[in-house]
Amino acid sequence: AQKVTQAQTEISVVEKEDVTLDCVYETRDTTYYLFWYKQPPSGELVFLIRRNSFDEQNEISGRYSWNFQKSTSSFNFTITASQVVDSAVYFCALTHGSSNTGKLIFGQGTTLQVKP
Amino acid sequence: DSGVTQTPKHLITATGQRVTLRCSPRSGDLSVYWYQQSLDQGLQFLIHYYNGEERAKGNILERFSAQQFPDLHSELNLSSLELGDSALYFCASSTSGQFAGGTEAFFGQGTRLTVV
Numbered sequence: 001a002q003k004v005t006q007a008q009t010e011i012s013v014v015e016k017e018d019v020t021l022d023c024v025y026e027t028r029d030t031t032y033y034l035f036w037y038k039q040p041p042s043g044e045l046v047f048l049i050r051r052n053s054f055d056e057q058n059e060i061s062g063r064y065s066w067n068f069q070k071s072t073s074s075f076n077f078t079i080t081a082s083q084v085v086d087s088a089v090y091f092c093a094l095t096h097g098s099s100n101t102g103k104l105i106f107g108q109g110t111t112l113q114v115k116p
Numbered sequence: 117d118s119g120v121t122q123t124p125k126h127l128i129t130a131t132g133q134r135v136t137l138r139c140s141p142r143s144g145d146l147s148v149y150w151y152q153q154s155l156d157q158g159l160q161f162l163i164h165y166y167n168g169e170e171r172a173k174g175n176i177l178e179r180f181s182a183q184q185f186p187d188l189h190s191e192l193n194l195s196s197l198e199l200g201d202s203a204l205y206f207c208a209s210s211t212s213g214q215f216a217g218g219t220e221a222f223f224g225q226g227t228r229l230t231v232v
Contacts, residue, residue: 033218044118045206045223052218091159095218101172102210102219103149106159 002027004094006107013082014115021077021110023092029053031097034068034075035104039089051075053097082114119143122207122224130232134195137227141188141209147171148190149210149221150182154203165190197231204228 003026013019025034036048049059051068059066063080079086089111093104119142129135141148150162161174165184176182179197184190194201205228208221 035220037223043204044225047220047222050218050220097218100166101164102147102221103161103164103172103174104151104221105161108158
């Protein structure tokens with residue numbers, strides 16, 4: 001069975017602090033994809049990143065970085081120098097790589113509050 | 117703006133009623149997904165359509181049904197509504213083809229359904 005666990009329910013930081021959101025996944029597939037989505041207070045889900053199971057390179061996009069480690073089945077997300085606008089719920093998700101559906105299996109989400 | 121349009125944004129209805137949620141995918145996207153977000157269940161996959169055909173079903177209740185039309189828009193029909201059906205319903209679309217797992221999905225702003 002596939003499962004995504006985001007053990008941190010809520011995180012609160014002060015602006016300019018770095019923060020890491022944890023994501024641990026379970027799958028028996030050898031080919032799979034991992035995603036991060038952001039849900040700001042306005043409610044929409046915003047795609048942030050996709051990573052396939054064969055690409056363990058870390059990725060950096062501005063203040064955002066992602067660390068994918070197959071050995072620990074983790075796909076963690078770090079925000080450097082956090083800002084108030086980063087306050088949102090962040091979801092990690094997983095899909096099969098070779099099936100005919102891209103249905104997402106989401107973690108429970110981590111609510112990040114960045115205080116000024 | 118993700119390019120995925122959902123209507124209506126808000127819906128308040130009484131128990132026992134039937135409602136229809138509508139989704140227009142991004143231009144060119146053949147896949148449409150429906151998800152339900154509730155406080156107790158989190159983000160749950162309901163159903164996936166690809167070019168008019170059902171591809172995958174999640175834990176969708178028998179009272180719920182969906183279809184994708186030739187113009188690729190999709191509708192989610194919820195009937196015999198119960199208080200517990202109150203949730204945020206998201207539609208997402210992607211360019212996924214035969215192997216859908218690796219393509220990111222873009223979400224609409226959701227329809228907030230309140231059953232009273």
